[in-house]
Amino acid sequence: MDELFIKVVIASWKQVVSRVDQRFAPLNDEQLQKQVAPDRNRLFYLLGHLTAVHDRMLPLLGIGDRLYPALDEVYITNPDRSVADPLPAADLKKAWGEVNTALISAVEKFSADDWLKKHTAVTDEDFAKEPTRNRLAVFLSRTNHVAFHAGQVVLVK
Amino acid sequence: MDELFIKVVIASWKQVVSRVDQRFAPLNDEQLQKQVAPDRNRLFYLLGHLTAVHDRMLPLLGIGDRLYPALDEVYITNPDRSVADPLPAADLKKAWGEVNTALISAVEKFSADDWLKKHTAVTDEDFAKEPTRNRLAVFLSRTNHVAFHAGQVVLVK
Numbered sequence: 001m002d003e004l005f006i007k008v009v010i011a012s013w014k015q016v017v018s019r020v021d022q023r024f025a026p027l028n029d030e031q032l033q034k035q036v037a038p039d040r041n042r043l044f045y046l047l048g049h050l051t052a053v054h055d056r057m058l059p060l061l062g063i064g065d066r067l068y069p070a071l072d073e074v075y076i077t078n079p080d081r082s083v084a085d086p087l088p089a090a091d092l093k094k095a096w097g098e099v100n101t102a103l104i105s106a107v108e109k110f111s112a113d114d115w116l117k118k119h120t121a122v123t124d125e126d127f128a129k130e131p132t133r134n135r136l137a138v139f140l141s142r143t144n145h146v147a148f149h150a151g152q153v154v155l156v157k
Numbered sequence: 158m159d160e161l162f163i164k165v166v167i168a169s170w171k172q173v174v175s176r177v178d179q180r181f182a183p184l185n186d187e188q189l190q191k192q193v194a195p196d197r198n199r200l201f202y203l204l205g206h207l208t209a210v211h212d213r214m215l216p217l218l219g220i221g222d223r224l225y226p227a228l229d230e231v232y233i234t235n236p237d238r239s240v241a242d243p244l245p246a247a248d249l250k251k252a253w254g255e256v257n258t259a260l261i262s263a264v265e266k267f268s269a270d271d272w273l274k275k276h277t278a279v280t281d282e283d284f285a286k287e288p289t290r291n292r293l294a295v296f297l298s299r300t301n302h303v304a305f306h307a308g309q310v311v312l313v314k
Contacts, residue, residue, distance in 0.1 A: 004273055005162050008289050012297040037194035037312045116161055132165050140169040143297075144304040151308030155194045 002112035009115075009136065010107060013143045017100055020050065020150040024096070029089040036152040041080045043156060044089065046149050048075035051096045054103060057142060060119050061135050063106040068095050107139065115139075159269035166272075166293065167264060170300045174257055177207065177307040181253070186246040193309040198237045200313060201246065203306050205232035208253045211260060214299060217276050218292050220263040225252050264296065272296075 024032075024047055032044040041049075052071035058064050074083045087095065115136045118127040127133055181189075181204050189201040198206075209228035215221050231240045244252065272293045275284040284290055 002159070002162075004288060004291070005159075005269075005293065008291065008294045008297060011289060011294070012301060015298075016301050040312055112162075131161060132168060134161070134165065136162065137165045137168070140165060140297075140300075141172075143301060144169060144173050147301040147304035148308035151305035152312065155197055155309065155312075 006110070006112060006115060009139065010104070013107075013139065013146075014104070016143055016146045016150060020146055020153055021096075021100075023150070023153050024093065027089070032089050034156050036155050041152070043153060044085060044092070045075060045080035046153060047089075047092055047096060048085065048087075050146060050149060051092065051099055052076050053142065053145060054096075054099045057103055057138065058099070058106075060121055060138055061103075061107070062117070062120055063103065067099055067102065071095070110135070163267070163269060163272060166296065167261070170264075170296065170303075171261070173300055173303045173307060177303055177310055178253075178257075180307075180310050181250065184246070189246050191313050193312050198309070200310060201242060201249070202232060202237035203310060204246075204249055204253060205242065205244075207303060207306060208249065208256055209233050210299065210302060211253075211256045214260055214295065215256070215263075217278060217295055218260075218264070219274070219277055220260065224256055224259065228252070267292070 024043070027043065029044075032047065033042055035042050036046070048071055051068065052075045055066050055068045055071065056076075058066055070086065074086055085092070116131070116134045118124070118133060119135050119138045122130075122133040181200070184200065186201075189204065190199055192199050193203070205228055208225065209232045212223050212225045212228065215223055227243065231243055242249070273288070273291045275281070275290060276292050276295045279287075279290040
């Protein structure tokens with residue numbers, strides 16, 4: 001039963017990630033400059049943002065060190081168009097793919113117990129009080145986060 | 158352990174629904190006429206769409222009959238601005254609240270076994286081959302669906 005639960009949770013993540021991935025994949029640097037709505041984020045920024053947020057999940061879920069920590073400054077700390085994009089589209093897409101591969105191959109090995117372990121941003125003490133602050137909660141929250149931005153990405157014609 | 162899994166899944170749903178709810182709640186009929194981007198859906202349409210989709214979850218999850226089946230024609234079958242809105246904003250918001258209350262109070266009573274039962278749009282035969290076509294899969298998919306549209310709703314200033 002646990003196994004089936006986990007299978008469905010991972011399938012849900014894969015579905016939203018692949019949905020946004022299919023949108024980004026065919027676009028070049030220039031096409032990625034489009035904004036999702038007037039005065040709103042460029043697709044390029046959203047790709048960087050999602051890559052940075054997923055990269056942060058590696059330590060947060062206890063999987064390992066980050067692959068692209070330098071992206072945070074540009075795509076999390078600062079708003080769009082305030083800092084120059086440090087990577088061309090092809091390299092950013094490569095990073096996006098690498099980060100997602102690292103994540104998915106690790107979580108596919110998680111046991112049911114692993115999923116219910118605390119994430120690394122919560123203390124032992126707080127976790128004892130709130131056992132829902134676990135890896136599963138982070139994973140579902142980030143699944144919703146991709147879906148949230150996917151809703152914006154599809155607005156670009 | 159199952160209990161903790163389910164708790165996290167339901168908390169994730171509540172978080173995205175309440176996020177979009179807080180956006181819609183203060184808006185009147187006129188404010189809901191705004192579109193999320195040029196030539197894209199109005200907020201009013203998205204509220205109707207989410208209400209209709211959640212209402213469909215009642216029979217899909219085996220909870221009970223639909224409360225607002227008439228919304229489908231306007232907010233699922235047809236694109237925005239092709240059919241007149243059948244309800245004023247206040248009534249549509251009431252429907253949105255009722256549907257979500259019916260859903261959440263039913264799923265909060267689901268046991269782990271209930272979550273892994275087939276949803277009603279899959280045959281026994283197909284379910285035997287693909288046991289992931291269960292209620293949990295529907296619930297996660299609809300959680301992502303709300304998050305997807307929440308990402309659009311927040312674009313309106």
